[in-house]
Amino acid sequence: MGSMTNTSEMNSNPSDTAPAKAAFKERYKEVLAKVSAILDQVNWNKVARLGNVAGILLVVIIAQVIIKGVLDTINLFPIVPGLLELLGLVIVGRWGWANLTTSEKRDALIARLNGLRHEYLG
Numbered sequence: 001m002g003s004m005t006n007t008s009e010m011n012s013n014p015s016d017t018a019p020a021k022a023a024f025k026e027r028y029k030e031v032l033a034k035v036s037a038i039l040d041q042v043n044w045n046k047v048a049r050l051g052n053v054a055g056i057l058l059v060v061i062i063a064q065v066i067i068k069g070v071l072d073t074i075n076l077f078p079i080v081p082g083l084l085e086l087l088g089l090v091i092v093g094r095w096g097w098a099n100l101t102t103s104e105k106r107d108a109l110i111a112r113l114n115g116l117r118h119e120y121l122g
Contacts, residue, residue, distance in 0.1 A: 074080050099109045 074084070099105050
């Protein structure tokens with residue numbers, strides 16, 4: 001029977017918590033006022049730009065992970081990587097034949113590249 005606890009020790013006096021609640025409310029109002037003042041000083045245009053950069057960076061990272069997964073999956077098939085290399089060589093060969101075989105074609109290619117350079121770089 002010695003295991004019974006005194007319930008008066010467990011319940012605190014409600015009149016003791018009223019000043020603590022009032023002090024907490026005052027401190028809470030002060031903290032909110034300080035936070036509001038700090039947030040008013042923030043240049044939100046810079047924060048938005050930072051958010052845009054972070055979003056673009058996140059999208060690029062996700063795209064790279066997906067591309068790596070696709071390429072790793074393709075490399076699991078024994079014949080596909082060799083065929084893709086052969087396809088790349090054929091495309092480069094055809095492009096070279098179409099654009100580099102005569103001096104007129106080479107001059108036209110150089111003119112196109114110079115036009116693109118002036119268009120994009122000024």
